[in-house]
Amino acid sequence: MKIEIISSEKDFTALQQDWNALEKASADKSIFLTWDWMHTWWDAYKEKLNDPRLHIVTFYRQDKLAAILPLFSHNKKESFGPLRCLQFLGTEFESSDYLDIIGAADVDNAELVQALKTQMFQQLLASADMLIVSNAFAEARIASLFATILANRPAESRRTSVCPYLPLPESEEILFKQLSKNMKSTLRRTRNKINKDPDFSIGLVERSGDIPEAIEGLFRLHAMRFDDKNQATKFVAGQRGDFHKRIAARWLEQERLRFYTVTHRQKAIGFLYCYYYNHKILYMQAGFHPEYGKYGLGNQLMLRAMNDGMNSGADEFDFMRGNEPYKYKWTSLFRELYTTRYALNGRAARHIRLQAALGKAKALVKKLIRKR
8 A cells, every 4th residue: 555645735626536435435434524524624724724734645555545644734832832733634623523534444454554654654744743633533543543653652642522412213202202301391392482473484594595694694693692691602703604604505515404594573593503414413503592592492493403304314413512511401422532642753742741741730729629
Protein backbone atom coordinates (compact mmCIF):
# COMPACT_ATOMS: atom_id res chain seq x y z
CA MET A 1 0.00 0.00 0.00
CA LYS A 2 1.30 3.46 -0.91
CA ILE A 3 0.23 6.89 0.26
CA GLU A 4 -0.13 10.30 -1.32
CA ILE A 5 -0.77 13.57 0.52
CA ILE A 6 -3.13 16.04 -1.12
CA SER A 7 -2.27 19.64 -0.37
CA SER A 8 -4.07 21.56 -3.13
CA GLU A 9 -7.73 22.59 -3.24
CA LYS A 10 -7.91 21.50 -6.87
CA ASP A 11 -6.94 17.93 -5.97
CA PHE A 12 -9.29 18.00 -2.96
CA THR A 13 -12.16 18.92 -5.29
CA ALA A 14 -11.20 16.25 -7.81
CA LEU A 15 -11.37 13.57 -5.11
CA GLN A 16 -15.13 14.02 -4.55
CA GLN A 17 -16.48 11.00 -6.40
CA ASP A 18 -13.89 8.49 -5.16
CA TRP A 19 -14.06 9.87 -1.60
CA ASN A 20 -17.84 9.53 -1.31
CA ALA A 21 -17.80 6.07 -2.89
CA LEU A 22 -15.22 4.94 -0.34
CA GLU A 23 -17.14 6.45 2.59
CA LYS A 24 -20.37 4.73 1.52
CA ALA A 25 -18.56 1.39 1.36
CA SER A 26 -16.88 1.79 4.75
CA ALA A 27 -18.09 -0.12 7.79
CA ASP A 28 -18.54 2.95 10.00
CA LYS A 29 -20.40 5.62 8.06
CA SER A 30 -20.62 9.20 9.28
CA ILE A 31 -22.11 12.21 7.53
CA PHE A 32 -19.22 14.20 9.01
CA LEU A 33 -16.72 12.09 7.04
CA THR A 34 -18.33 12.74 3.65
CA TRP A 35 -16.51 14.82 1.07
CA ASP A 36 -19.43 17.27 0.99
CA TRP A 37 -19.20 18.07 4.71
CA MET A 38 -15.43 18.40 4.83
CA HIS A 39 -15.05 20.30 1.58
CA THR A 40 -17.79 22.77 2.57
CA TRP A 41 -16.17 23.15 6.00
CA TRP A 42 -12.77 23.91 4.47
CA ASP A 43 -14.20 26.38 1.98
CA ALA A 44 -16.20 28.19 4.68
CA TYR A 45 -13.64 28.31 7.48
CA LYS A 46 -10.15 28.33 5.99
CA GLU A 47 -10.05 32.16 6.06
CA LYS A 48 -10.76 32.10 9.81
CA LEU A 49 -7.72 29.87 10.51
CA ASN A 50 -4.13 31.00 11.02
CA ASP A 51 -1.97 29.73 8.13
CA PRO A 52 -4.15 26.71 7.24
CA ARG A 53 -2.76 23.93 5.03
CA LEU A 54 -4.38 20.79 3.64
CA HIS A 55 -2.82 17.40 4.34
CA ILE A 56 -5.33 14.83 3.06
CA VAL A 57 -3.58 11.46 3.30
CA THR A 58 -4.80 9.01 0.66
CA PHE A 59 -3.93 5.30 0.72
CA TYR A 60 -3.81 3.27 -2.49
CA ARG A 61 -3.76 -0.45 -3.00
CA GLN A 62 -2.87 -1.37 -6.58
CA ASP A 63 -3.81 2.15 -7.70
CA LYS A 64 -7.27 1.88 -6.12
CA LEU A 65 -8.24 4.27 -3.31
CA ALA A 66 -8.44 2.19 -0.13
CA ALA A 67 -8.44 4.74 2.72
CA ILE A 68 -8.43 8.47 3.48
CA LEU A 69 -7.11 10.32 6.52
CA PRO A 70 -8.46 13.90 6.11
CA LEU A 71 -6.08 16.21 7.96
CA PHE A 72 -5.13 19.87 7.94
CA SER A 73 -2.71 21.98 9.97
CA HIS A 74 -2.82 25.51 11.34
CA ASN A 75 -1.23 27.69 13.97
CA LYS A 76 -3.41 27.35 17.03
CA LYS A 77 -3.48 29.41 20.22
CA GLU A 78 -2.97 27.07 23.16
CA SER A 79 -2.84 27.66 26.91
CA PHE A 80 0.94 28.01 27.02
CA GLY A 81 1.62 29.54 23.61
CA PRO A 82 0.87 28.90 19.92
CA LEU A 83 1.48 25.48 18.38
CA ARG A 84 1.38 24.13 14.87
CA CYS A 85 -1.44 21.59 15.16
CA LEU A 86 -2.27 18.75 12.81
CA GLN A 87 -5.88 17.62 13.11
CA PHE A 88 -8.99 16.32 11.36
CA LEU A 89 -10.75 18.51 8.85
CA GLY A 90 -13.97 19.74 10.43
CA THR A 91 -12.76 19.94 14.02
CA GLU A 92 -12.69 23.69 14.48
CA PHE A 93 -15.87 25.79 14.70
CA GLU A 94 -18.26 22.91 13.95
CA SER A 95 -19.51 19.83 15.79
CA SER A 96 -18.06 17.15 13.54
CA ASP A 97 -18.54 13.94 15.52
CA TYR A 98 -17.63 10.27 15.06
CA LEU A 99 -14.42 11.06 13.18
CA ASP A 100 -12.09 8.33 12.01
CA ILE A 101 -9.95 7.22 9.10
CA ILE A 102 -12.17 6.37 6.13
CA GLY A 103 -11.33 2.88 4.96
CA ALA A 104 -12.68 0.04 2.89
CA ALA A 105 -13.94 -2.86 5.01
CA ASP A 106 -11.21 -5.20 3.79
CA VAL A 107 -8.31 -2.86 4.63
CA ASP A 108 -6.26 -4.33 7.45
CA ASN A 109 -4.86 -2.15 10.23
CA ALA A 110 -1.41 -3.66 9.70
CA GLU A 111 -1.41 -2.32 6.11
CA LEU A 112 -2.32 1.16 7.31
CA VAL A 113 0.32 1.12 10.04
CA GLN A 114 3.05 0.25 7.55
CA ALA A 115 1.90 3.03 5.23
CA LEU A 116 1.91 5.56 8.09
CA LYS A 117 5.46 4.57 9.00
CA THR A 118 6.77 5.61 5.59
CA GLN A 119 8.94 8.69 5.18
CA MET A 120 6.20 10.80 3.57
CA PHE A 121 3.89 10.61 6.58
CA GLN A 122 6.74 10.90 9.07
CA GLN A 123 7.78 14.14 7.37
CA LEU A 124 4.24 15.42 7.77
CA LEU A 125 4.38 14.67 11.50
CA ALA A 126 7.74 16.43 11.74
CA SER A 127 6.21 19.60 10.24
CA ALA A 128 3.83 20.03 13.21
CA ASP A 129 4.16 20.42 16.98
CA MET A 130 1.08 18.48 17.97
CA LEU A 131 -1.33 15.93 16.48
CA ILE A 132 -4.91 16.21 17.77
CA VAL A 133 -7.48 13.46 17.22
CA SER A 134 -10.84 14.93 18.23
CA ASN A 135 -14.40 13.66 18.54
CA ALA A 136 -13.56 10.00 18.06
CA PHE A 137 -14.64 6.83 19.80
CA ALA A 138 -12.08 5.28 22.13
CA GLU A 139 -12.25 2.16 19.95
CA ALA A 140 -12.02 4.05 16.64
CA ARG A 141 -9.59 2.66 14.10
CA ILE A 142 -7.60 5.88 14.06
CA ALA A 143 -7.06 5.64 17.83
CA SER A 144 -5.53 2.20 17.42
CA LEU A 145 -3.36 3.28 14.47
CA PHE A 146 -1.87 6.32 16.19
CA ALA A 147 -1.43 4.47 19.47
CA THR A 148 0.79 2.07 17.50
CA ILE A 149 2.88 4.45 15.42
CA LEU A 150 3.15 7.10 18.17
CA ALA A 151 3.59 4.72 21.10
CA ASN A 152 6.69 6.51 22.39
CA ARG A 153 5.29 10.04 22.10
CA PRO A 154 3.88 11.90 25.12
CA ALA A 155 0.09 11.92 24.83
CA GLU A 156 -2.97 13.01 26.75
CA SER A 157 -6.47 11.60 26.20
CA ARG A 158 -9.74 12.62 27.78
CA ARG A 159 -13.46 12.30 27.26
CA THR A 160 -14.63 15.55 25.75
CA SER A 161 -18.30 14.95 24.97
CA VAL A 162 -21.17 12.51 25.08
CA CYS A 163 -23.81 11.93 22.41
CA PRO A 164 -27.13 10.63 23.76
CA TYR A 165 -29.12 8.54 21.29
CA LEU A 166 -32.50 6.85 21.08
CA PRO A 167 -33.06 3.62 19.11
CA LEU A 168 -36.27 4.11 17.14
CA PRO A 169 -38.90 1.36 17.21
CA GLU A 170 -41.50 0.73 14.52
CA SER A 171 -44.15 3.15 15.73
CA GLU A 172 -44.98 6.02 18.07
CA GLU A 173 -47.11 3.65 20.14
CA ILE A 174 -44.08 1.48 20.92
CA LEU A 175 -41.93 4.57 21.47
CA PHE A 176 -44.33 5.94 24.06
CA LYS A 177 -44.18 2.66 25.99
CA GLN A 178 -40.45 3.27 26.47
CA LEU A 179 -40.91 6.75 27.95
CA SER A 180 -41.63 7.75 31.54
CA LYS A 181 -45.21 8.43 32.60
CA ASN A 182 -44.40 12.11 33.08
CA MET A 183 -42.80 12.43 29.63
CA LYS A 184 -45.74 10.77 27.92
CA SER A 185 -48.18 13.05 29.72
CA THR A 186 -46.18 16.15 28.80
CA LEU A 187 -45.97 15.19 25.12
CA ARG A 188 -49.68 14.49 24.88
CA ARG A 189 -50.69 17.64 26.75
CA THR A 190 -48.51 20.00 24.69
CA ARG A 191 -49.49 18.32 21.40
CA ASN A 192 -53.17 18.83 22.27
CA LYS A 193 -52.50 22.53 22.95
CA ILE A 194 -50.91 22.93 19.53
CA ASN A 195 -53.58 20.91 17.71
CA LYS A 196 -56.40 22.95 19.26
CA ASP A 197 -54.96 26.21 17.97
CA PRO A 198 -55.58 26.50 14.19
CA ASP A 199 -52.95 29.23 13.92
CA PHE A 200 -50.14 26.72 14.58
CA SER A 201 -48.46 25.06 11.61
CA ILE A 202 -45.55 22.57 11.55
CA GLY A 203 -43.75 21.98 8.27
CA LEU A 204 -40.48 21.14 6.53
CA VAL A 205 -38.13 23.32 4.53
CA GLU A 206 -38.41 21.76 1.07
CA ARG A 207 -37.11 24.45 -1.30
CA SER A 208 -33.51 25.61 -1.56
CA GLY A 209 -34.68 29.22 -1.85
CA ASP A 210 -36.14 29.00 1.66
CA ILE A 211 -32.92 27.85 3.32
CA PRO A 212 -31.21 31.25 3.89
CA GLU A 213 -34.25 32.67 5.69
CA ALA A 214 -34.73 29.47 7.72
CA ILE A 215 -31.07 29.38 8.80
CA GLU A 216 -31.18 33.05 9.79
CA GLY A 217 -34.38 32.42 11.74
CA LEU A 218 -32.80 29.44 13.48
CA PHE A 219 -29.80 31.50 14.63
CA ARG A 220 -32.02 34.38 15.71
CA LEU A 221 -34.38 32.25 17.84
CA HIS A 222 -31.50 30.18 19.21
CA ALA A 223 -29.83 33.41 20.40
CA MET A 224 -33.12 34.66 21.91
CA ARG A 225 -33.53 31.41 23.82
CA PHE A 226 -30.04 31.64 25.31
CA ASP A 227 -30.39 35.36 26.07
CA ASP A 228 -33.61 34.55 27.92
CA LYS A 229 -31.65 32.07 30.09
CA ASN A 230 -28.68 34.47 30.48
CA GLN A 231 -26.40 31.87 28.91
CA ALA A 232 -23.73 32.05 26.20
CA THR A 233 -23.77 29.98 23.02
CA LYS A 234 -21.16 29.15 20.38
CA PHE A 235 -23.85 28.79 17.70
CA VAL A 236 -23.54 32.35 16.42
CA ALA A 237 -24.68 33.48 12.97
CA GLY A 238 -21.71 35.76 12.31
CA GLN A 239 -19.28 32.91 12.82
CA ARG A 240 -21.20 29.92 11.48
CA GLY A 241 -24.19 31.11 9.45
CA ASP A 242 -22.55 30.96 6.03
CA PHE A 243 -21.39 27.36 6.51
CA HIS A 244 -24.84 26.15 7.54
CA LYS A 245 -26.55 27.87 4.63
CA ARG A 246 -24.16 26.06 2.30
CA ILE A 247 -24.33 22.61 3.90
CA ALA A 248 -28.10 22.72 4.38
CA ALA A 249 -28.49 23.42 0.65
CA ARG A 250 -26.24 20.45 -0.16
CA TRP A 251 -28.15 18.12 2.15
CA LEU A 252 -31.52 19.25 0.79
CA GLU A 253 -30.36 18.42 -2.71
CA GLN A 254 -29.20 14.98 -1.54
CA GLU A 255 -32.34 14.33 0.58
CA ARG A 256 -30.29 14.44 3.80
CA LEU A 257 -31.90 17.53 5.33
CA ARG A 258 -34.74 17.46 7.89
CA PHE A 259 -35.37 21.12 8.71
CA TYR A 260 -38.61 21.57 10.67
CA THR A 261 -40.39 24.87 11.21
CA VAL A 262 -43.20 25.98 13.53
CA THR A 263 -45.23 29.07 12.72
CA HIS A 264 -47.98 30.77 14.70
CA ARG A 265 -50.15 33.23 12.82
CA GLN A 266 -47.63 32.98 10.00
CA LYS A 267 -44.77 34.03 12.28
CA ALA A 268 -41.79 31.67 12.62
CA ILE A 269 -41.48 30.71 16.30
CA GLY A 270 -39.41 27.51 16.19
CA PHE A 271 -36.92 25.48 14.17
CA LEU A 272 -35.44 22.00 14.46
CA TYR A 273 -32.41 21.49 12.22
CA CYS A 274 -31.57 17.82 11.59
CA TYR A 275 -29.72 15.62 9.11
CA TYR A 276 -30.75 12.19 7.83
CA TYR A 277 -27.97 9.75 7.01
CA ASN A 278 -27.39 6.01 7.19
CA HIS A 279 -30.91 5.43 8.61
CA LYS A 280 -30.31 7.92 11.44
CA ILE A 281 -31.81 11.29 12.32
CA LEU A 282 -29.00 13.57 13.54
CA TYR A 283 -30.09 16.53 15.67
CA MET A 284 -27.83 19.44 14.80
CA GLN A 285 -29.48 22.48 16.43
CA ALA A 286 -32.77 24.12 17.44
CA GLY A 287 -34.20 27.53 18.19
CA PHE A 288 -37.53 28.50 19.78
CA HIS A 289 -39.22 31.73 20.78
CA PRO A 290 -39.10 31.90 24.60
CA GLU A 291 -42.67 33.27 24.80
CA TYR A 292 -44.02 29.91 23.56
CA GLY A 293 -42.35 27.76 26.20
CA LYS A 294 -45.61 26.27 27.47
CA TYR A 295 -46.13 24.50 24.14
CA GLY A 296 -43.00 22.35 24.45
CA LEU A 297 -42.05 23.12 20.84
CA GLY A 298 -38.67 21.36 21.10
CA ASN A 299 -40.13 18.05 22.20
CA GLN A 300 -42.99 18.30 19.71
CA LEU A 301 -40.64 18.90 16.78
CA MET A 302 -38.36 16.07 17.92
CA LEU A 303 -41.39 13.76 18.16
CA ARG A 304 -42.39 14.81 14.64
CA ALA A 305 -38.87 14.09 13.39
CA MET A 306 -38.88 10.71 15.11
CA ASN A 307 -42.23 9.78 13.56
CA ASP A 308 -41.06 10.85 10.10
CA GLY A 309 -37.89 8.85 10.67
CA MET A 310 -39.73 5.71 11.72
CA ASN A 311 -41.98 6.03 8.65
CA SER A 312 -38.93 6.25 6.36
CA GLY A 313 -36.93 3.40 7.93
CA ALA A 314 -34.73 5.31 10.40
CA ASP A 315 -33.53 3.18 13.30
CA GLU A 316 -32.10 5.91 15.55
CA PHE A 317 -32.49 9.50 16.68
CA ASP A 318 -29.04 10.85 17.58
CA PHE A 319 -29.17 13.88 19.89
CA MET A 320 -25.51 14.53 19.08
CA ARG A 321 -22.98 16.02 21.47
CA GLY A 322 -24.15 17.64 24.66
CA ASN A 323 -25.22 16.52 28.11
CA GLU A 324 -28.36 18.65 28.32
CA PRO A 325 -30.98 17.24 30.74
CA TYR A 326 -33.84 17.33 28.21
CA LYS A 327 -32.12 14.63 26.13
CA TYR A 328 -32.25 12.19 29.01
CA LYS A 329 -36.03 12.54 29.20
CA TRP A 330 -36.01 10.57 25.96
CA THR A 331 -33.17 8.13 26.54
CA SER A 332 -30.54 6.89 28.98
CA LEU A 333 -28.17 5.72 26.24
CA PHE A 334 -25.14 7.69 25.11
CA ARG A 335 -21.86 7.36 23.24
CA GLU A 336 -18.59 8.78 24.53
CA LEU A 337 -16.22 10.78 22.36
CA TYR A 338 -12.57 11.39 23.18
CA THR A 339 -9.86 13.82 22.18
CA THR A 340 -6.24 12.64 22.20
CA ARG A 341 -3.31 15.01 21.85
CA TYR A 342 0.09 13.65 20.79
CA ALA A 343 3.25 15.72 21.32
CA LEU A 344 5.39 15.60 18.20
CA ASN A 345 8.34 17.48 19.72
CA GLY A 346 9.74 18.64 23.07
CA ARG A 347 7.89 21.95 23.01
CA ALA A 348 4.52 20.24 22.66
CA ALA A 349 5.49 17.65 25.31
CA ARG A 350 6.10 20.48 27.80
CA HIS A 351 2.74 21.96 26.85
CA ILE A 352 0.96 18.67 27.58
CA ARG A 353 2.71 18.31 30.93
CA LEU A 354 1.83 21.87 31.95
CA GLN A 355 -1.78 21.41 30.92
CA ALA A 356 -1.99 18.19 32.92
CA ALA A 357 -0.56 19.95 35.99
CA LEU A 358 -2.98 22.83 35.56
CA GLY A 359 -5.88 20.40 35.28
CA LYS A 360 -4.90 18.66 38.51
CA ALA A 361 -4.59 22.01 40.29
CA LYS A 362 -8.06 23.08 39.16
CA ALA A 363 -9.53 19.75 40.28
CA LEU A 364 -7.90 20.15 43.70
CA VAL A 365 -9.27 23.68 44.09
CA LYS A 366 -12.80 22.48 43.22
CA LYS A 367 -12.49 19.65 45.74
CA LEU A 368 -11.42 22.07 48.48
CA ILE A 369 -14.27 24.43 47.67
CA ARG A 370 -16.80 21.61 47.88
CA LYS A 371 -15.46 20.57 51.31
CA ARG A 372 -15.95 24.11 52.61
